[in-house]
Amino acid sequence: MTVQRPDPALYAGDLFGEYYQAERPTAVRRVSLRELVPGLLTCLIAALASLWLAEHYGFPAILLGLLIGLALNFLAQLGALEAGLDFAARHFLRLGIVLLGLQLTVMDVSGLGWMPFAGLVLIMGSAFAAGIVGARLSGQGRYAGALAGGATAICGASAALALYAVIGQDRLDQARFTITLVGVALASAFALSLYPVIAGALELTDAQAGYLVGASIHDVAQAIGGGYAISENAGEQATIIKLTRVALLAPVVALVAVWLGDASQSPGDASRTLRPIWRRLSLPWFILAFLATVAVSSVVAVPPDIAEGGLEASKFLLLLAVIATAMRSRLSLLIEAGWRPLVPVFSATFVSFLAALAAAILLID
Template sequence: MNSLATPVASGSAPANQTRGQLNGILFVALFAAAVTQLSALPFIANLGLSPLIVGIVAGAIYGNALRDGMPESWASGINFSARKLLRIAVGFFGLRVSLQEIAQVGLPGLTVSVLVVVSTLAIGTWAGMKLMKLDRDTALLTAAGSAICGAAAVLAFESTLQSEPHKSAMAVGSVVLFGTLSMFLYPLVVHLGWLHLDTLGVGLFFGGTIHEVAQVVGAASNVSPEATHIATIVKMTRVMLLVPVLLVIGMWVNRARNNGLTDDSGTTGTKGKLAIPWFALGFLALVIVNSLHVLPAPATHTLNTLDTFALTMAMTALGIETRIAQIRQAGPRALMTGAIVYAWLIGGGLAITFGVERLLG
């Protein structure tokens, strides 16, 4: 009888694991649905806080205060949402960008985007590692969130670097703080006449230096519809740069590993395959699909809505996996890195905007 019982027990283990993973994914989906409703409340929406940001905050609160009540078998579902679902969702983010829109702002928009992204990544990484003594991943995540597209960039870099969740949480915190500040500060200085920029200049500056897409739209809409249109396109041009930047970062990380350099955990890297972020190539493919207008507009809208929900699930799962004690260790230094990057975005971004508009505008 025992010999018959053993196969049943061993066969039920994988089934229980699968059931636990599905329950974990369902839990994250329900959590993300609640977060989506919460982020739609007027006082949150008016702050430009996307469901992604609300999701990581709410997830972190749950993960640190209530996670003990969650079955351990659900952990694999949480991890799936924070890793594999994340890659798929970042890939589908490409349906929000089209080559035609980017062409509308032409060479000035592309030049501002490239200069801001490259300089911000370099300065943010250098300031984080050399001045603030942060580990490589935290410095890169903080710089990427500011340089490219806020929380979505943090998610994409987190997937490529395979870093720990609390490092992503710190980077997103920087996006929330300084991106929200920009929504109020940028329109104010324009209305006070402190920025001597025309409509094109305002669009280039707002779209080239504000963190999140929603924050760009929120800030520019307080200036003019024309500035909002230009700023949004410039911002989406920065989003497009996510693909080449991730490919370069993947090659850099792989070379450091192959050269046996010490990573941020203090262990020596081992030789491995090239860390190509395939989801970034999927992102680029879907940009092309969107540019060719292969999909009907309602289908694209539906896919974008589902993609936002999937990204919210990923952010919520990352929040659940985040531990406040880990954030405390590097919190002030990560925040200072974000402040340094923000100062560069304002000062350096203005200089880049003035220069590009004078030469190419």
């Protein structure tokens, strides 16, 4: 079995192609299954270790996967692992995002009501703006702010991975991307521990508490789990709110692509010309496949077992992608970047919580 690496020229004008070319401007070559196995097996072992630790010690599996991946960073220097790590970071990410579409239908979103939905859009916009402001205050660029704000506003690590495919390594180095992933995982774990307690202390109703948790916690599983930790009704509300945020992944990625412009040209280049807006609105295929999966789920009733299996498979594939990304990150660049890349994440998280709390109190009975 072989995997054909396509000619980068075939991706001219394609956003994911720009990311591909920025990351690997190398000649075309065929990668055999034998070359993939060492890297994939390493990711698998690390993922199983993360899941075991998460089950026994209660830490988020994504956060543990990041830490284990960083601890195994030295293995990425082995040429035998390169192809497998590259495959996991790239393709498992795409498949994981596509499978998220099994959890959502158009009816779920439309049943939310226009006032709560408008409030949710405002919350997400506030989180995104706070990420941009936090990036500027900490000396980071708008790309770091867009990544942190988008990941916080939508669905954590999976959104960060999707947005990074649009931003590209030529505009945001992988070290700062990895730190953002760490920050998002830490913030989500902190929110899961604290937000249900705050909801109880403020004596919010189940509907208000579910809205608060679903609208502000980053990770899908943690947002839903936080809702059910309060009550059954709060869990159902949190699930609808959180999956509505996931449904907005594709529009947000498209808007970010339009806002950032062409990855192949420097923002400071006065002579640059932007591509037509329809070109910049073109999305990576896995985002389109995500939308197609949502459409199918809306028309055809997906059996609960398949939907649940799809969610578990999505979480595992994203865990493998996160581990591979962490292993490929250069620790020297992580140390050099320091704490500043975390500022946009924490500022977006704080503003997201305040906006969600205000919306829950004002808009939800």
